[in-house]
Amino acid sequence: MPYPESLKKLIEKVVATRPARVERKKNGQEFPPLKLEEREPVLRNFHPDFIEGTRRPIKVGPSKGYSISNEIVDLLDAKSRVNPYLVNLLDPDFETDVLIIGAGGAGTAAALLAAQNGAKVTIATKLRHGDANTMMAEGGIQAADKVGKDSPYYHYLDILGGGHFVNDPELVYTMVQNAPDALRWLEGMGASFSKYEDGKMKTMHGGGTCRKRMHYAADITGAEIMKTIRDEARNHEDMINVIEFSPAVEIALDDQGRCAGAVLYNLETAQYYYVKAKAVILATGGSGRLHIQNFMTTNHYGATADGLVIAYRAGVPISFLHTVQYHPTGVVFPEQAEGILITEKFRGAGANVLNIHGEQFVYEREPRDVEAACIIRECSPDGRGNGVPTPTGKFGVWLDSPMIDMLKGEGTVRKEFPGKHILFRRFGIDISSEPMLIHPTLHYQNGGLDINSKCETNVPGLYAAGEVAGGIHGENRLMGNSLLDVIVFGRIAGTQAAEYIREHGDSGTGNLDHVKHYNKEVEAAEIDEDRIAPMILPDYSNPEVRKKQLTKDYFGTLS
């Protein structure tokens, strides 16, 4: 739906201040960024991570006592979905060299590299191949490849600064050093990056970058990358078998504690499969669909932390999960598009963030946590109370996209942001002449499973890559580093898993003893509610309907 009269009136204030703001931008006069020491108080007072009562310690498992979001603890302090005593692991339904769980950017990159290194690959995924947050990433992918201007040194420094200097140095080192080669790999497979005539990649700034190193494919960079690598995986069907609509619900271990495959659940026939594997790569992505603190989310339908849960049960510790990333700019109006990501690239291209008076209150390229906290402060009645009210009683601030056309020429918004231009046009809003109304939205799982720079977990033969893993981004990820993360670490995981198999050969007979043990631990911890995990899919069905869903034992299939 187009903007109602009440909002159109407020947009007039944005229009009124725009010429002066554009002029300042052209002259290089930016709204002053917060100093390092000024960030802390804003975060402490307004970032959702710091709200009391939203976290609690985990009661069981390898990171027992670690205090993280309630919604994630709900899944860790929970029993298995399947009765571990009933699954027959002696007679595998599938056998493979490498089992990859998750078919997004990291899983697909891992599959290509494992296959290239001679391993037979099976990818198991909850939804379709490519149904992942990678597909939805918009703005870009970082790599310090502009010779004479940028280097992995500055990329490293930016990542540390954005992550509050607590990132795992080896992981950051690995990512920045492998970034240019990751880009070259994607370019070589025929991903269409935006380029100059001479073949040079176009790059721009993101929040917290000191050099323009964000490469992009218009405003659908993740989709372009995902479509390309998925297409390439389909060129290797002899080596890469994809099992769709079959999420993993448990990891299997052998009697020496090595990873020996996983139990899958066929969402359509409701049967459980055992896939025996010599090595397993977890690439299940993040957890936005847990709606932490009831936030709307930019995430894919399948982002429910499944991989985190099953690896944790298998003994892999977690870290950096005490911080969650809220993307500063999610759609807050129109309601039908609520939560949808508005890429940071708009701010990278110069769009200001404005309050109800049409005034700037924050530098538009702060790191994400700082930017989000400043926006919440502006909207919150406990803060400055300068938010723009929506017709449904929420608050947002303006993202002034039309000034991009004034800075970079008529038609830039339509050309550089075709995805968002179409999205808003469907609702009767032209973002090259009208600003967007936005609010922070749940976006990224900063932490996850502990891995080293070879993507190894502490379980032999179990690897993790992408959003499910933690440490690379510290306490806050910068824009353009998650697409990079999935490609760099996906490739490493695939290569390393193939090498592990060459060295160690077959795993032993799989068992679920650790699951039996974990279930007992949950019982012993006297956790009141009868919870099971992983969640697999969020349930948005009508609660009134659910009250009447009284079937206790299903016959036939569930769908």
Next chain:
Amino acid sequence: MTEPSETTVDSLVPIFFMGKRYDVPASLTIQKALEYAGYQHIRGCGCRGGVCGACGTVFRTPDSYKLQVGLACQTVVQPGMHLMILPFYPGNRSVFDIEEMKGTGGELAALYPEIFKCIGCNACSQGCPMDIDVMHYMAQAIRGDLEGVAETSFDCIMCGLCASRCPAEEVQFNVAILARRLNARHGIIRAEHLHERVKEIVSGKFEEPLRDLMSKSTEELKELYKSREAEPQMAEEDWTPVDARYV
């Protein structure tokens, strides 16, 4: 769990999902309306943001004989609409080795010879929920204009609705991605700076500076972070930093 945006206050309208009537709030998208009706989607639901191609939908409304298309996650319900989500459509795909190819129209035609059977009926374009001029890029493919196909089809989400409508049995979305890949790989000049930078990294150029950074205390790192030189927003591509030690 309810998605925070769910609303139950507005008026209910009838929709017919595969022929079966449900009364749903008038402001919801098709996707959310079905959830309101009690469905938990398995197929036909992906990114919920209009980019993944999982929820291509065909529908008819009472006021028109025309078959209409949209994405279930993006299209608001209309009173009396009859709809079906088409989460999958079979499509042939040719296997190729991009390294061995040269990026010509002839190569594309050899892999998808059926493109010449296109009868130009335009049903594909009318059936595209992304408003892509599919017929136009098929014509470009026939002409061997891979760059044209790449540009025209760039927003394709590979939902398969074009193929579902095609009387010539084309698989347009696979033709399009092949053309995009060939064009990006062989039609456009490679980024020389990537190659150069990879060589520098392999030669160990940044090893020492990085290892040095990694050994620094948080306080030292903070100082370096604060004093790092920023490329101005409006700087041209040929901007260079004053401190060129590490670049």
